[in-house]
Amino acid sequence: MDALFLKLIVAFPLLAAAILLLSAGRMPARATCVIGTGSVGLSALMAARVATHATSPASLHVPLWSWMRVEGFSTRIAFTLDPLSLVMMLVVTFVGFLILLYACGYMRDDPDIARFFGYMTLFVAAMLVLVFSSDLLSLYIGWEGVGICSYLLIGFWHIDSANVAAARKAFIVTRIGDAAMLCGLLLLATRAGTLEIAPLLAAPPASATAAFLLLGGAVAKSAQAPLQTWLPDAMAGPTPVSALIHAATMVTAGVYLIARLHPLFAAVPAAMATVALIGLVTLLLAAGSALVQTDIKRILAYSTMSQIGYMFLALGAGAWQAAIFHLVTHAVFKALLFMAAGAVILRVHHRQDIYQMGGLARAMPGVFAAFLAGAAALAGLPLLTAGFYSKEMILQGAWHANPLLWAGALLGALATAVYIFRCIFIVFFGPRHTDPTGRTGATMALPLLCLGILALVGGWIDMPDAIAPVHLLSRLLSPLFGAPTAEGPSWLLWTGSLVPLAGVGLAWLLWRPRIRAFTPPEDAVARLARTGWGFDTLYDTLVVRPFVALGRLNQTDICDRLSDATAATARAGGRMLGRMQSGQVRRYAGWIAAGTIAALCLGAWP
Template structure:
């Protein structure tokens, strides 16, 4: 296979963006749709061909690279504009292009009646271009270009309804918080240049591998700075607050950016840099602790959310914490495995939530839903698969990937005591995940119908009131098949997608571990756990029991005795209000950083800018004006005045000529 064809993967969506972004306004909507879908399906087909070649061909390489030309070539520093594919890249590309295509297809139906249809698909293709560049990059610098590009595209997509203040603010919030994380990424690159003289992945990692004694020190600093960038992009504590607000964008945007692509970029970057992180146990411990803390913290908030999309948003933050937990304990394969399964079931959940919103003409509040399983049966059954998958019910996809993470945390050899604590946090989070997802399931699809069918379409109180056909249709209705087909495919993947990682203890061969072995075989600081089948099965049983307990609690509180949760909230108002208000983190950030920064700028404006900058300008103007007032008299137009000045000048010259020798 010709490596030069790798350029098709990023360039196809770029071409789709250029066409729809320039002339899409004048094209019929079917043409816009066709351009966007073709621009997405070409990379998906190419990735599938690459997988067949690298997996099954007799001479299939472990990596494929293509170099365009030297990008930066100055004294002692050289970077090529190069793309590279290995087994880790293939998995990420499969998620980006495969799930991305399904979301594009769904969006064609969901956004059918929206203004700016061409603009929406141009932005989607732009996002796909930058995400492909990020994953294919052969250097930190090119990865950073894709990294910044998806930040730009996400800003455009989140703020798609830019006439809404909340959407515009959400886009700005995501953009600014990601820039905070990117500052850490930039500092890490400067340190890499200072210590290695290159930003090429292969050269940096080869240099680390060639020095077995290289541990900690500046490697820890680089790893922690990279973690800052990853925390911003993947919504980890303390930079997670942008992702829930990003639900202001259309639902397909939520599925694409916040389930399958952008938010997993930080996990991908940590896994890609495993050789570096493995040399710093402290940095790995920080990654694991931040991941575990984010997982349980976001799960707590998701317990009491009423907006169906915000439940899924905080769930995404929590599941990303699981992925960081896996990478922190050195189980990179388990982390990437969860990236894969999460892409299936979380994209499904977001798109199914969009179908529910579509059916109720824009309604997002679960308190006014209920009884929808018979009204929208396809949406119900597909979403059910997603709910059971994320809850960790075997043999669905989420069970295998989440169980592997918990097992590796429990068996962490670098810090055994910390590993047990992280396992416990992860287990509690698993139970909470099961509870809030079945809570969503029962409140949306079961019980009495709590919506007024005659007033559907009056969506002025909803976050996404302009979405889909909300203002164009009335009455509960199932979505069209252009929207349902992606749901069915993702539901099937949510069931069987985890079977590629069934461990030997459960009768499988863990195919994904063998597939990724060439990538993660080197540089592991501590060996991963190899436990007996009995202990692994026992830990799996505990996680399943925990998931079932979450289901039973949700069943009792929201189906059997639906008033129980409300009664508990009234009995314990202070803890409930604390969680319902998201622990007031946004308010704290606003008081400390936003208000503080605005206060500083006002002081700076009135102090330094007004007094020093403006004062110096005014002083310079005053001097120039007064000097001009004096010197303009020289040009009076009076001949006698000119003669006087000439005589005075001649006298001065004579004085200098006569007495100057005494001064020298």
């Protein structure tokens, strides 16, 4: 029965996507919402049933069909449920359901709502295929599926050319990583003779090249340096799209891939060190950019890059459970933050500049409470929030791996608290610059309430022994990853608790409610940080412009000239033959006579 449920968990959103896209917008908006949200809701219910009734998730393997079989290599489509895919299944289905329920209110007036929900349900189905796949080649199908869905959703409002450009940018940048990942998979297939995950993990080949190629795919999909430039521009899509991409699906795929193949990476110390270094660099660069952004969604976008950086740092440090724990809590509070930001944007006439808001706490207390809960969890305020417990576990793992990693992660925690509470103090306090209108409907408020509660208490599933000896998630994942990293001295816990509070205090000193908000001096560093540290300019100079120039030069290359000459010769020959077709019988007879004489002469030639 569990095997049937596992198939249906994927089938429901996939079937809903087919129905909605084939309806071509002829279905009423309410029916569209029911089908789209209901399909993912059914998947969430079945996921809960599988999670509560599966006695041994590691033993659940569901073969579907054989894909290809050649001499020395075979691959098949099959689903496997183990502790890691169980956690991801719950995150994708439950958070995805709440995002789609929210989207029913957010997108209710959009004329293309059927297309929107079709893409969203297809997105969820592709992520579930990625999570459940027992073979890396079928995992790659889900991997590419979330990529194409992100392209379609980022450019959903395609009338605006800027949205199309953002979607194209996301597609191209992530394709760079996907090409590297495919090369890594082909290399693994030649080295190990299989792409089945279980045999690969049982005897992982010590291939540094394969590990780094797979890391390239993870870096691009999870928007880590240096392939992170697509994520801030992905804010061009509707807010529910931003919530789904940043919380439950696409950007977590890279983290999942490394965690899934952790023995392969653990066998290559250089790859592990690179993963940790990429995570540390990204979390600090992204936090620095978030500090100077003025668009509320771009602040949250850079925040996502930074928090995924924490997960990469934990993976590189070997703190596997900590990375997955933070993935779970981040999915909750980041979806909450995006949806609360979307509610604010709707009610302030689609303005996104935080300096055009202000004083909204009294006008929308429910939305303010939801945003505050998400911000507190993102900052990792001690004891009260889920983010504190997951981030604390990462800090403990970083300390045991390398104290420099711990110091960098701690600096990132300080910056996180500063930039998110800067956003709160400017948006919800101080003088009001825009009068909000309307109200937040029930379909939008209910997901905010559910996620707000989880953002506060969701971290209780795994806590430090100094607070309470609760390790539910670590115990669940231990068959895959082994025992979690031992806890360090108590002063680590105290330091990790005080630094976010210091960040909140610093944000209060700089942006506390006042008649005129504090504006830091606009220097070169601030301008550079606001533009994402110049990565776009660098790539435009080194890659885009030379490529375009080469394309223009290649418009008239030697191959084109040969083709043009061939075409010109054919046209000239056609014109010449056309002159011979005059329609005059006397000329035809003359040509026949001339040809006969020429043939006789050639035959008589000695």
